[in-house]
């Protein structure tokens with residue numbers, strides 16, 4: 580039923596229930612002002628982790644081993660390690676857009692704003708599309724290390740289950756002509 584509601588109706592319903600939005604709703608508002616379709620403050624316990632994301636990255640992803648933010652990059656956390664780290668947070672903002680660039684721009688802006696507001700562990704996950712071609716295959720340093728962030732799935736997050744748990748739309752797609760639902764996440768505190 581809730582999946583059939585628009586973003587506005589979903590927000591109305593959520594506000595009645597959780598009470599979480601009071602402290603962090605300003606970040607959800609900012610995300611929408613920056614172009615997000617929707618943005619929701621969630622409890623970190625509602626993020627679904629599943630280490631099977633690793634095999635889906637490793638076998639079948641065309642950018643495996645070609646990006647600094649790939650879980651194959653030197654020093655990258657394994658999904659089960661990332662779950663341990665991310666579980667230290669209590670609250671996060673999930674951001675819905677229709678493309679990776681917008682998703683990265685918004686989530687980085689929220690991370691930066693939250694940091695300046697005093698949430699010094701604020702951390703965004705968006706995937707990285709800042710360069711036409713990532714420098715990783717050339718063994719060159721990342722060109723924008725202050726802005727490059729991993730995708731949620733690279734950190735062991737089941738994006739489908741996490742988004743659906745909030746009543747947000749996401750489906751598997753037949754091909755690249757289908758309209759995409761992109762999600763990024765900002766860990767707040």
Ligand code: SF4
Nearest residue numbers: 707710713714721722
């Ligand atoms: S900023 Fe550029 S070089 Fe760095 S991870 Fe992103 S695409 Fe790769």
